[in-house]
Amino acid sequence: MSMEAFIMERAASLGFAAAGIARAGASRSWPRYRQWLDAGMHAGMSYLARRARERETPAALLPGARSVLAVAARYPSRGGSRWYSTYAQGLDYHEALGLRLRALADDIAKRAGRPVRSRVCVDTAPLLEREWAVRAGLGWLGRQNSLVVPGAGCCVFIGALLLDMELEASPERSSQCGDCRLCVDACPAGALRHDGFLDARLCRSYLSIEHAGALPAGPGGGLAGTVYGCDACTAVCPWNRQGENLALSEFNPVPELPDPGQIIALSAGGFERVFAGTPIRRIGLGRLRRNALAAIGRT
Ligand code: SF4
Ligand code: SF4
Known part of the structure; x- marks a missing residue:
């Protein structure tokens, strides 16, 4: 069995819904990313601009990187509380994907019979x-x-393993969105622009999770119907009808997450207890309370 086939088999046995290999090299989308930053559409996520140049090539993160192993892990698109994005109601994906990718890196080195330099990236680099x-x-x-993955939909977390090993690249796929515009039409905030950019300044997901301070007035700022994240544009995607069976069990929703009224009444200890291990804990009780008030139209 080739190394590439071995990697695909191991990735599937670790529970990844999809895996593939790309040759490491210059990023193709970096100029467009720069345009997005220059237009200020990254809103308050200044960390994206600070380390923008490193995104030009994976070699900036792993000197000598030759291949990028990319993986997708599915999370449930249904169930849980309607007030939170479905991806956030289970265990934190950074940990779940990071552990699996480190195990994969060990397996690759063992199979290669030599030390392999690698770097795990799960939204962390x-x-x-x-x-x-x-x-x-x-x-x-x-x-x-x-990302839309045929067979697994768009409710997926992405992870990457940079490797100093030369591997054969997997074939690329072209877009199958066709004439569909369901996601663009479903966005309640007008954040999905006609030129294809996502304007984070309007996006409810950005505003509820990343934005510090008071919420702005306007279509996204009201947060009607959400206290953490927004699923409107992924929920309507027809490709999401596939792959629910591939969801990893650690992403199953934690039972009985509080609704906005209960959030407002939560103590600091109660917050820690309820949200331990989930990505929601990262934003803290203050921001979650702000969102809860906005979600029910109070300030
Ligand atoms: S997450 Fe919500 S607000 Fe943001 S682009 Fe998607 S539908 Fe629009
Ligand atoms: S809803 Fe899905 S298939 Fe339709 S345009 Fe959006 S991403 Fe593409």
């Missing part, structure tokens, strides 16, 4: 993960700016 997932043949970038 300045890498244009979606581009590498597309180049590794996992799927395509949908109009909602998320």
Whole structure:
């Protein structure tokens, strides 16, 4: 069995819904990414601009990088509380994907019979993960700016393993969005622009998770119907009808997450208890309370 086939088999046995390999090299989407930053569409995520140049090539993160192994892990698109994005209601994906990718790196080194230099990236390093997932043949970038994986939908987390090992690249796939514009039409905030950019300044997901301070007035700022994240553009994607069976059990929703009224009444200890291990804990009780008030139209 070739090394590439071995990697695909191991990735599947670790529970990844899709995996593929791309040759490491210069990013193709970096100029467009720069345009997005220059237009200020990254809103308050200044960390994206600070380390922008490192995203030009994976070699900036792993000197001598030759290959990018990209993986997608599915999370449930249904169930849980309607007030939170479905991806956030289970265990934190950084940990779940990171552990699996480290295990995969060990397996690759064992099989190669030599030390292999590698770096795990799960939203933790300045890498244009979606581009590498597309180049590794996992799927395509949908109009909602998320990866769409045939057979697994767009409710997926992306991870990458940079390797100093030369591997054969997987074939790329072209977009199958066709004439569909369901996600663009479903966005309640007008954040999905006609030129294909996602304007984070309007996006409810950005505003509820990343934005510090008071919420701005306007279509996204009201947060009607959400206290954490927004699923409107992924929920309507027809490709999401596939792959629910591939969801990893650690991403199953934690039972009985509080609704906005209960959040407002939560103590600091109660917050820690309820949200331990989930990505929601990262934003803290103050921001979650702010969102809860906005979600029910109070300030
Ligand atoms: S997450 Fe919500 S607000 Fe953001 S682009 Fe998608 S539908 Fe629009
Ligand atoms: S909803 Fe339609 S346009 Fe949007 S990502 Fe899915 S297939 Fe593509």
